[in-house]
Amino acid sequence: MSAERIATDVPARADIVVIGGGPAGLAAATEAARRGAAVVLLDEQPALGGQVYRAVEANRARGKTLDADYAEGGRLVDAFRASGALAIHEASVWLVEPDGTVGFSRAGAATLMKAERVIVATGAVERAMPIPGWTLPGVMTVGAAQILLKTAGLVPQGRVWIAGSGPLLRLYAVQALAAGGQLAGIIDTTPPGNRRAALRHMGGAMGALGELRKGLAWTQAIRQAGVPWITGAHDLRAEADDDGALGTISFTADGARRSEPADTLLLHNGVVPNVQITRALDIEHDWNQTQRAFRPRCDAWGSTSVPAVMIAGDGAGIVGAAASAIAGRLAALESLRALGRLDQAARDDAAAPLRRALARALAIRPFLDALFAPSPEYLVPAGETIVCRCEEVTASALRQAVSLGCLGPNQLKSFTRCGMGPCQGRICGLTVAEVIASARGASVADVGYYRLRFPIKPLTLGELAAVHAPADPTAPR
Amino acid sequence: MFARPHSDTPHLTITVDGQPVGAREGDSVAAALLAAGVVAMRSTPVSQSKRGPYCMMGVCFDCLMIIDGVPSRQACMVSVRDGMRIERQRGPRPLEVDTEDSP
Ligand code: FES
Numbered sequence: 001m002s003a004e005r006i007a008t009d010v011p012a013r014a015d016i017v018v019i020g021g022g023p024a025g026l027a028a029a030t031e032a033a034r035r036g037a038a039v040v041l042l043d044e045q046p047a048l049g050g051q052v053y054r055a056v057e058a059n060r061a062r063g064k065t066l067d068a069d070y071a072e073g074g075r076l077v078d079a080f081r082a083s084g085a086l087a088i089h090e091a092s093v094w095l096v097e098p099d100g101t102v103g104f105s106r107a108g109a110a111t112l113m114k115a116e117r118v119i120v121a122t123g124a125v126e127r128a129m130p131i132p133g134w135t136l137p138g139v140m141t142v143g144a145a146q147i148l149l150k151t152a153g154l155v156p157q158g159r160v161w162i163a164g165s166g167p168l169l170r171l172y173a174v175q176a177l178a179a180g181g182q183l184a185g186i187i188d189t190t191p192p193g194n195r196r197a198a199l200r201h202m203g204g205a206m207g208a209l210g211e212l213r214k215g216l217a218w219t220q221a222i223r224q225a226g227v228p229w230i231t232g233a234h235d236l237r238a239e240a241d242d243d244g245a246l247g248t249i250s251f252t253a254d255g256a257r258r259s260e261p262a263d264t265l266l267l268h269n270g271v272v273p274n275v276q277i278t279r280a281l282d283i284e285h286d287w288n289q290t291q292r293a294f295r296p297r298c299d300a301w302g303s304t305s306v307p308a309v310m311i312a313g314d315g316a317g318i319v320g321a322a323a324s325a326i327a328g329r330l331a332a333l334e335s336l337r338a339l340g341r342l343d344q345a346a347r348d349d350a351a352a353p354l355r356r357a358l359a360r361a362l363a364i365r366p367f368l369d370a371l372f373a374p375s376p377e378y379l380v381p382a383g384e385t386i387v388c389r390c391e392e393v394t395a396s397a398l399r400q401a402v403s404l405g406c407l408g409p410n411q412l413k414s415f416t417r418c419g420m421g422p423c424q425g426r427i428c429g430l431t432v433a434e435v436i437a438s439a440r441g442a443s444v445a446d447v448g449y450y451r452l453r454f455p456i457k458p459l460t461l462g463e464l465a466a467v468h469a470p471a472d473p474t475a476p477r
Numbered sequence: 478m479f480a481r482p483h484s485d486t487p488h489l490t491i492t493v494d495g496q497p498v499g500a501r502e503g504d505s506v507a508a509a510l511l512a513a514g515v516v517a518m519r520s521t522p523v524s525q526s527k528r529g530p531y532c533m534m535g536v537c538f539d540c541l542m543i544i545d546g547v548p549s550r551q552a553c554m555v556s557v558r559d560g561m562r563i564e565r566q567r568g569p570r571p572l573e574v575d576t577e578d579s580p
Binding site for chain 1 (some may be wrong): 481482517518523531539549
């Protein structure tokens with residue numbers, strides 16, 4: 001079954017390069033390779049699965065399946081391995097050119113590869129949850145803790161608090177408890193009004209009864225474990241101990257201020273598309289007011305304004321793992337058509353059942369989007385809360401710059417240095433746009449986002465100098 | 478804090494600022510350190526405040542450490558190897574490092 005080769009020598013060309021080894025990327029690569037295309041999948045992690053199915057094969061080998069949804073990742077990886085596609089791991093992509101040239105680094109060596117088509121399947125990142133003290137060591141995201149569980153088997157122990165909103169928060173709590181972890185409590189910041197708004201989408205969500213039941217079962221499991229669950233909490237803060245690490249958290253619930261000792265605080269504020277590549281390619285992005293995030297403009301196949309580049313999965317707007325895998329297959333079918341490997345009728349025939357499955361997978365989305373709509377408090381932080389973690393720029397510094405006439409993220413960047421650190425605005429981008437919009441009384445759509453440029457990962461001069469390529473003189477400087 | 482179940486005894490050793498720390502094959506550097514109770518992994522160039530890993534997936538760059546002499550590496554993205562030398566990165570970061578800077 002092991003048709004996948006472990007890349008030692010990297011080919012200079014491929015029909016299709018897929019970026020990202022999560023559900024969308026795995027399914028796209030599998031579909032295209034099965035139908036005869038030469039496919040290379042580049043992934044930044046040491047193993048396939050993306051974040052949602054992170055370390056799925058290693059856990060399966062140890063008999064740790066977590067749950068049925070996670071086990072699905074194992075099936076996607078198996079299908080990928082049987083497809084003949086080539087996976088290159090620990091490959092950090094820093095360049096995608098409109099002509100299909102992809103630049104990436106592995107173990108300090110940079111390489112350029114030329115593809116006829118690039119499918120960007122770089123998924124989602126967690127939305128920042130800027131609260132006072134969120135930069136203290138000991139404050140992490142729920143996603144980070146889940147990665148620790150999946151990759152290293154680490155479970156929370158001691159005074160570990162979870163705070164925020166969204167399905168991942170519950171899922172992680174259930175997984176951590178099942179693995180023998182301890183949680184001090186859950187501070188639920190979901191705005192109380194969300195529930196009513198979500199009920200309006202209940203009709204559509206009934207098509208996804210299994211998903212609804214799953215959510216209820218998670219809630220029940222957490223309650224049965226006796227983990228304190230504080231709802232309607234706001235004004236969350238993290239405070240330092242004498243060592244400069246997290247020592248205490250405080251919040252307001254039921255009208256009273258509470259303070260609790262804490263070793264670890266895990267934050268979650270939903271997920272948003274990872275737009276680094278699509279932004280740097282100057283693909284148009286649209287503001288999605290419901291999901292409060294920008295998403296790259298693409299059609300129902302994932303085609304963009306750059307003919308050689310397609311997008312699949314959460315990177316094109318948050319749809320979840322099941323829908324992402326379907327979107328990956330659709331993007332593969334259209335890529336094959338564009339390459340002349342499939343005629344239009346065959347593409348459409350293959351796509352028809354996928355489109356029906358996609359509609360089913362998306363049935364619950366409006367309900368989830370409404371139920372977990374982010375709290376305005378964490379979209380637009382107050383006062384001295386740090387917004388840009390890299391350059392330590394506070395919300396009030398941003399507001400001051402706006403009052404001095406900085407109207408957009410790029411001006412603000414040169415004025416305050418926000419977004420200029422090594423993360424290149426990955427963490428602060430949306431918060432900066434929200435802060436400007438609220439200070440100006442403008443819409444985030446009008447405010448816009450950082451202009452991003454390749455390379456989207458910091459490269460050493462040594463890597464650049466040694467770019468090992470089907471020689472392309474346009475390597476970035 | 479995070480704990481490692483007993484069945485997963487570490488069998489590799491890395492050093493952090495000269496102190497030995499156990500790690501398990503497949504751990505990222507950041508995961509191995511968190512399992513050993515090391516939370517603060519660097520101090521910032523701007524205010525020298527302590528930082529530790531935030532995202533564990535290569536997004537935030539808050540886990541930058543000196544790994545085998547190479548500065549500004551993302552500890553959450555580097556897998557441990559036996560004998561790896563890890564140092565906390567303090568203050569100014571040599572970013573876009575010139576290779577001459579790295580031993
Ligand atoms: S912890 Fe965020 S990049 Fe490593």
